[in-house]
Amino acid sequence: MQRLFRTFMLATVLAGLTDTTSVLGQELTPVEAQTIAREATIYGYPIVESYRTMHAFAIDRNSDEFKAPLNTLKHEANVFTPADKGVVTPNADTPYSFLWMDLRSEPVVLAVPAMDEGRYYSVQFTDLFKFNFAYIGSRVTGNGAGQYLIAGPSWTGETPANIDKVIRCETEFAFAVYRTQLLGPDDLEEVKNVQKQYTAKTLSDFTGEPMPTPATQTEFPLPSSDTDSDLAFFSTLNFVLPFCPPQPSEQELVTRLARIGVVADEPQDVAALSPEIREAITKGIAEGEAAISAAATKLKVAEVIGTRDYLGSDYLIKRAVAAKLGRYTNSKEEALYPLYLSDAEGKPLDASAANYVLKIGSEELPPVNAFWSITVYDSQSNALVANPISRYRINSSMIDALNRDADGGLTFSIQFHSPDEEQAANWLPAPNGPFYMVMRLYWPKPEAYDGTWTPPLVWAADAAPTPAVQKPAGAEAAEEVKPSVLVDEPKPEMERPSIWGEPTEVQVAIYVIDVDEVDSADQSFAASVYYEARWKNPLLRHKGPGPMHRNIADVWSPRLTIMGQQMQWRSFPESVEIRSDGTVISRQKVWGRFSQPLKLRDFPFDRQMLSIQLVAAGLSEEHVKMVALVNEAGRSSNIASKFSLPDFNVESWEALPAPYYPVEGQVGVAGYDMNINIQRQPTYYILKVIIPLCLIVIMSWLPRWIDPEQIGTNIGVSTSAFLTLVAYLFAITVLLPRVSYITRMDRFILLSTLTVFAGLIQTVFNTVLIRGKKLQRVERIDGWSRIVYPVLLTLVLMYSFLI
Numbered sequence: 001m002q003r004l005f006r007t008f009m010l011a012t013v014l015a016g017l018t019d020t021t022s023v024l025g026q027e028l029t030p031v032e033a034q035t036i037a038r039e040a041t042i043y044g045y046p047i048v049e050s051y052r053t054m055h056a057f058a059i060d061r062n063s064d065e066f067k068a069p070l071n072t073l074k075h076e077a078n079v080f081t082p083a084d085k086g087v088v089t090p091n092a093d094t095p096y097s098f099l100w101m102d103l104r105s106e107p108v109v110l111a112v113p114a115m116d117e118g119r120y121y122s123v124q125f126t127d128l129f130k131f132n133f134a135y136i137g138s139r140v141t142g143n144g145a146g147q148y149l150i151a152g153p154s155w156t157g158e159t160p161a162n163i164d165k166v167i168r169c170e171t172e173f174a175f176a177v178y179r180t181q182l183l184g185p186d187d188l189e190e191v192k193n194v195q196k197q198y199t200a201k202t203l204s205d206f207t208g209e210p211m212p213t214p215a216t217q218t219e220f221p222l223p224s225s226d227t228d229s230d231l232a233f234f235s236t237l238n239f240v241l242p243f244c245p246p247q248p249s250e251q252e253l254v255t256r257l258a259r260i261g262v263v264a265d266e267p268q269d270v271a272a273l274s275p276e277i278r279e280a281i282t283k284g285i286a287e288g289e290a291a292i293s294a295a296a297t298k299l300k301v302a303e304v305i306g307t308r309d310y311l312g313s314d315y316l317i318k319r320a321v322a323a324k325l326g327r328y329t330n331s332k333e334e335a336l337y338p339l340y341l342s343d344a345e346g347k348p349l350d351a352s353a354a355n356y357v358l359k360i361g362s363e364e365l366p367p368v369n370a371f372w373s374i375t376v377y378d379s380q381s382n383a384l385v386a387n388p389i390s391r392y393r394i395n396s397s398m399i400d401a402l403n404r405d406a407d408g409g410l411t412f413s414i415q416f417h418s419p420d421e422e423q424a425a426n427w428l429p430a431p432n433g434p435f436y437m438v439m440r441l442y443w444p445k446p447e448a449y450d451g452t453w454t455p456p457l458v459w460a461a462d463a464a465p466t467p468a469v470q471k472p473a474g475a476e477a478a479e480e481v482k483p484s485v486l487v488d489e490p491k492p493e494m495e496r497p498s499i500w501g502e503p504t505e506v507q508v509a510i511y512v513i514d515v516d517e518v519d520s521a522d523q524s525f526a527a528s529v530y531y532e533a534r535w536k537n538p539l540l541r542h543k544g545p546g547p548m549h550r551n552i553a554d555v556w557s558p559r560l561t562i563m564g565q566q567m568q569w570r571s572f573p574e575s576v577e578i579r580s581d582g583t584v585i586s587r588q589k590v591w592g593r594f595s596q597p598l599k600l601r602d603f604p605f606d607r608q609m610l611s612i613q614l615v616a617a618g619l620s621e622e623h624v625k626m627v628a629l630v631n632e633a634g635r636s637s638n639i640a641s642k643f644s645l646p647d648f649n650v651e652s653w654e655a656l657p658a659p660y661y662p663v664e665g666q667v668g669v670a671g672y673d674m675n676i677n678i679q680r681q682p683t684y685y686i687l688k689v690i691i692p693l694c695l696i697v698i699m700s701w702l703p704r705w706i707d708p709e710q711i712g713t714n715i716g717v718s719t720s721a722f723l724t725l726v727a728y729l730f731a732i733t734v735l736l737p738r739v740s741y742i743t744r745m746d747r748f749i750l751l752s753t754l755t756v757f758a759g760l761i762q763t764v765f766n767t768v769l770i771r772g773k774k775l776q777r778v779e780r781i782d783g784w785s786r787i788v789y790p791v792l793l794t795l796v797l798m799y800s801f802l803i
Contacts, residue, residue, distance in 0.1 A: 005385070030280035033260055037284025038291065040257045042316050044237040045292060046323035051240045053328075054128075054173060058100035059220045070102040070173075071202060075195040079185050080399035081385055082392075088382040089475045092393055093373050093440055095191050097178035099200055103152030104172045104243070105214050109206040110150060112136065113197035115540030119492060119676040120181040120370035120442055121194070122334055125150070128171040128244050131308050131317040132331045136181075136503055138370060139334060139443045141165070149203065153245050160207050172243035176200075177328050181371065183397065187379075224545075231278070233285065234261065243264065248307075284617065292320045301325065301478065302332035302449055309540050314461075332449040339478035340437040344457035344543065349379075349437070351430035354460040355415035358428075359543075362408030367453050370443035371396045379434035382472050386430030388418070394428050402426050414458065438478050454541060454546040454581050455481045472478040496556050496623060497537040503622060503670075506558050507534040507629035510612060510674040512639040513589075518648060518678070520737040523598050524566060525610055528591045533560055534629055537582050544580035552576050557586060558616035558624050558670070563660060568592025581617065603743040604685035605801060607651070608678050615660045615671040624670035637674060648678040689732055689745065693752045694793065696725045701789040703766075708778045711767050718763035725756045748800035755792060766802070 032219075056065040067074035075097045080090040101108045115121055115138070122137030136148055146164040152172050157164055178198060180191050204211045221239060224232035241264035246254045260281055261268045270278065280781070295317050304311070304318040310331070311318045329337070342348055343356060358374070366372040373395035376385050384392040394402075394412060403425045405411055413419040416432045439455055447453045458481075496504050513528040540555065542548055552574045562568070571589035578584050596606050616624040630636045635657030653676045659668025700721035703714040729749065736745060762785065766778045 003577060007534065008219050028259055030276045033277045033280040034284040036256050036260050037281040038288040039253065039367075040234065040237070040260065040262045041285050041288025042235070042291060042320050043253065043257065044262070044318065045288070045320045046703055047128050047240050047244055048206075049323035050126075050130060050175070051236065052129040052172075053222055054100050054175065055220060057175075067098045067100075070100050071108055071200060073178075073198055073200050074098045075192070075198075077192045077195060079182070079188050080392075081715070082384045082386040085381055085383050089377055089438065089472065089478075090384065091440070092182070092375055092384070093371075093395070093442070094179035095195070096197055097180070097195055099176040099178070101150055101169075101174045101176065101200070102153070102172070103174060104211050106203045107149050107151040107155055107157075107202055109147055109201050110136070110176070111147045111197075111201075112145060112374065113200040115194065117143060119143070119194075120179075122179050122330070124177045124179070124328065125167065125169065126175045126177070126328055127169050128173055128240065129308070130319060130322045131170070131311070131315075132306055133169060133174075134167045135331070135334060135346060136165075136167075136315075136403070137334075147206075148663060151175075153516060157203070160203070162739050170247075172212050175328060175414060203220045212281045212548045231268065231270050231281065231285075238263060238266055238268055246597045255505075258336060272681070289466075291317065292324055292494060296321045296324045298356040301329060302336065303361075305329050306331045327574065334443065336439075336441040336444050336448055337478035338439040338441075338455040338456075338481045339475055340439070340481050345460065345462065348434060349430075349458065350434045351414070351416040352433045355413065355417075355419075356430070356458050356460050357458055358408045358411075358412040358414060358439065358458050359405075360456050362405075362410070364453070364456060366396070366439065366441050366455075367445035368396070368441050368443055369445060372439065374412070374427055374428065374437055374439045376400070376430050376437050377434055377472070377475075379436055379472060380431075380432045382475075385429055385431045385435065389427070389429065389783075391429055393426070393513050436472055438477070439476060441482075451536065451581070454538070457481065457541065457543060459543065459780045497535065497539070503625035504535055504558070505625050505627055506616065506670070507559075508532070508614060508626050508637075508657075508672040509629040509635070510614060510637045510672065512612065512653075512674060512676065513647075514640055515643045515645055515676070517611065518596075518598075518610070518645065520598060520600060520603060520697070521734060523596060523737065523739075524593050525596050526591075526593045527610075527612065528589070529562070529612055531560070531614055532585045532629060533558060535584055537578075537584055539582070540578050540584060541582040542578070542580055547580070547585075548578045552577060552586060555584060556730075557584070558619055560588075560614055561617050562590065562592070562594065563613040563615055564595035566593040566595055598737065600621065600739055600743050601741060603737060604680055604682040604689075605744065606680050608648075608680070610676045610678060612674040612676075613658070613660060613671055614673075615669050617669070619670055621659050621668050621670050626653065626670050626672040628657075639674075639676060645678070647681045647684050649681060651677045651679055653677065685735070685745065689735065690797075692728060693725075693749065694797075696721055696728065697752050697755050697789075697793050697796075699724065700756040701764050701785075701793075703735055703759065704782045704785040704789065708766055708775060708782060710768055711770060714763045715767065718760040722760045729753070744800050748796065751796040751800060755789075755796060759789075 006209045030068065056063040057067045058070050060066060075095075077095040078084070078090075080092050084090060099110075110123065112121070112123070119136045121143075122135055122139065124132060125134040126132050136146065141148075143163070147162055149159060149163045149166045151166060151168055152174075153168070153170055154172075178195070180194050182188065182191050202211070221236070224236045229340050238261075241262075255261075260277075261273070270768050273281070299321050301319065302326075308315055335523055343354075345623040348356075349356065360366075373393050375393035377383065378385050399410070402410055403422070410426065411423070412428050414428045414430050414437070416430055418424060418429075437458075480608045511530045513530055516528070518525045535558065537556065555576060555578070557576065569591050569593070572587055576584050576586045593613070596608075596610055597608075600606055611622045616626070628636055639650070639653050639761040643650060653674065654671070655674045658671050658673040661668045661669040700718060702721075703717050706714055706717070708714070737743065742750075762781070766781065769775075
């Protein structure tokens with residue numbers, strides 16, 4: 001009944017959003033069909049792949065991979081030897097137990113026994129979406145005994161007593177992978193004893209209550225195979241979708257998928273699709289598969305394994321890549337698997353051609369809470385390597401029996417022939433030919449996966465470049481330890497360091513040492529600036545111990561430059577520092593003059609923002625992500641406590657990522673800004689411009705106090721005032737900003753000029769009246785002017801600088 005109800009509700013959500021004719025492709029263009037098919041492939045790939053695994057492990061009893069029926073544990077406890085050729089890249093550390101759970105009718109209760117303090121174990125839970133949604137075990141729940149209830153998305157029952165934790169699953173089926181640490185060959189029986197104490201019971205069996213109404217009897221069809229038509233993939237997907245309720249955020253996507261017939265629990269009527277739509281869907285499937293394959297070559301394994309929240313906004317493509325790996329790999333917090341295919345010089349590992357050394361410093365041991373191991377595999381058989389001392393791996397439990405270096409570190413000899421007696425204890429035998437190694441870190445500490453610690457490199461003598469090596473079968477989920485390329489001469493062209501095409505993070509700090517001048521007339525400023533940028537490039541790791549230096553042209557760099565440079569002088573050479581972990585540091589000190597569009601309408605009582613904009617030339621935000629740098633001393637961007645600016649005060653500053661947009665509306669160039677807010681001190685302009693102009697205006701007012709009949713004197717004073725104004729304006733032009741709009745100073749100069757010119761016109765007018773025998777009228781005009789002129793000057797000052 002629950003199955004029928006869920007199917008009905010999900011079909012209503014999916015199919016009710018569009019009518020049947022729309023689902024079958026009517027009113028759907030080939031371009032739309034192709035795009036939707038691509039989305040459907042990426043969305044459905046992990047669901048279909050999970051169903052294939054479930055069908056092979058728990059449904060099809062004739063399958064070579066069949067483990068046990070649903071809700072039944074299957075234990076596999078083996079001590080692998082080179083004779084086990086049927087298992088590729090066998091794990092000699094943690095024997096497995098497997099359990100596919102059917103959560104449709106009721107939850108499943110898992111019980112684990114108390115473990116020895118030194119024994120690591122984990123139970124990994126993965127849903128049909130390929131999310132690692134939960135763990136129990138040493139890391140999460142400790143080594144004590146416990147009982148855990150695993151519930152599907154629709155369960156609303158009461159939690160019984162003695163349940164330590166309820167774990168929710170988004171899908172109706174879930175897969176549990178148990179790993180129990182094997183402490184040594186003699187420990188196998190104890191591991192089997194532990195496995196016998198793992199139990200899985202349905203909730204009704206656990207509580208002794210009657211079984212709930214069972215899920216509708218389901219015929220599980222064979223999943224689509226590689227030999228089936230491309231559209232058969234969607235038939236399998238439609239069957240599995242009722243067991244995978246979509247999240248609210250996926251409803252819009254699910255609505256689109258329904259337009260090409262991807263609808264929960266509905267058969268896909270391929271015959272109803274037009275040939276054009278069918279061809280478009282086939283192309284879209286191929287595009288989706290290509291997108292997954294392309295992402296798989298770029299993404300790190302640790303980036304695609306985890307919870308829905310961990311995978312973030314890119315979870316659709318990431319979980320598809322996880323399914324592409326084909327294995328149920330641990331989340332990075334539970335285990336890491338560095339893979340060695342090549343030595344530090346890029347050459348494939350081959351013990352018939354060279355002996356190898358893996359040196360781990362005393363402070364460089366793999367950081368784990370549980371244990372670590374390094375296992376050697378034959379590249380031809382993907383099996384363990386037969387050797388006279390029957391040693392196939394070295395792990396952390398063996399450290400006390402190994403020889404230490406003088407500095408407390410460990411040096412492993414990885415070779416075919418036994419080394420000398422001094423190194424025999426640290427010998428990890430390799431085959432007389434090609435081989436690879438897998439390092440396993442169980443319950444790693446954060447520094448193992450946040451980039452603080454990096455796996456040590458395997459070094460050999462020769463450094464000849466060779467072709468890339470493909471991952472061997474059974475090691476698809478391991479992460480390759482990339483070699484350093486610093487030893488290659490000539491150096492190969494360096495590509496932008498990126499996991500799978502996402503922006504490269506560049507940490508930036510800007511320190512403004514001094515601002516010497518702000519030139520309002522030229523709209524520029526002169527400054528001395530130090531900046532530092534850091535980014536990670538795993539291909540540039542080296543064995544140290546100190547940093548290496550390279551010309552910046554020899555490695556990838558974000559090509560940092562300061563915008564608006566009129567002239568500049570660089571103090572440091574164009575080089576970068578490369579630390580042993582691959583951190584690249586670029587430092588530069590620049591003095592120069594930089595263009596700065598100033599907002600000068602309030603000049604000379606203005607406030608300005610000086611911007612030093614550091615940009616990654618030619619690299620958009622899609623390629624480079626600028627973030628704030630905080631160095632080892634805790635210092636980030638800053639400015640000097642005092643600048644050499646004589647006529648400005650610093651009010652505030654901020655440094656922040658800010659893209660630069662050469663063309664508005666298009667993708668911006670990655671950038672980082674240092675913005676300094678300053679306020680002009682107007683004293684200089686008051687003394688040099690405003691007061692002298694006021695005096696010239698007052699000078700043009702003086703004829704109003706002279707006897708009107710002294711015509712020559714009046715005309716001489718007025719003319720002198722106007723000529724003095726003209727001469728002074730020429731003199732102060734270099735002090736004024738050259739802008740197309742009127743500043744407050746421009747307004748004052750213009751009104752002052754008009755006032756002085758008005759005084760000259762009035763003097764000429766009075767002269768005409770005097771010669772016309774109208775002295776009394778002139779005296780009345782002068783009397784009023786003696787009052788009007790100072791009032792007018794006051795109004796000019798107020799209008800120019802206060803309003």
